[in-house]
Amino acid sequence: MKIPLTNYGWPQMVFYPAGLIIFMIFLYFGASPSIPSWLVQLVEIALGIIVIWSLSFFRDPEREIPRNKNILLAPADGTVKDIETIDEPAFIGGKAIRVGIFLSIFDVHINRSPCKVKVEKIMYREGKFLDARNIQAGHENESNELWLTSIEPPNLKLIVRQISGAIARRIVCKTAEGAQLVGGERFGMIKFGSRTELYAPDGDNIKCLVKIGDKVKAGITPIIKV
Secondary structure (H helix, E strand, O other), rough: OOEEEHHHOHHHHHHHHHHHHHHHHHHHHHHHOOOOHHHHHHHHHHHHHHHHHHHHHOOOOOOOOOOOOOEOOOOEEEEEEEEEEEOOOOOOOOEEEEEEEEOOOOOOEEEOOOEEEEEEEEEEOEEOOOOOOOOOOOHHEEEEEEEEOOOOOOEEEEEEEEEHHHHEEEEEEEEOOOEEOOHHHHHHHEEEEEEEEEEOOOOOOEEEOOOOOOOEEEEEEEEEEE
């Protein structure tokens, strides 16, 4: 059975597991005779689990993307940690709904487009590495912000923000200004635990479809109705 892995994972997907496997071989053949065999086996099992996890972190499953121009899809897998209405004057130009999604180290970490959009602007910002579950992480952590315009009516201005966490130290964004993405299309990932936020204009016709604590999947779960 083929296990789909993202090419965003190089070189970590090669070097981390390879280093662990080399250490496991060295431990198995070179451990001191004074070390109990059961302890060596226990360490080997623990390292084997870490190897499997390090590969599974970069998994990139194929998904059946809903085709509905009236919904915005989750841009990331994870748990909805906060939902609030804020002022967003820079791009949206007024009141906006912000949905914050926390990605644990066990979630798929691929980011996907919330709908069919044009990428207007991409802005990377250096910052701290606070715990991504902390709402302040969105303001203070390293981040990458994509300003998007939905191609289909009502041509909404949207923002997707990729945010590093306490463990994540690498944001990947594989799209460019001027590019067009279809709903659910992959555009990047954040490595090893992170946060992703979606901003959409607030209004009478806009309805949030999720609540705090909900689990969502990128490119599958509808989170806002427009």
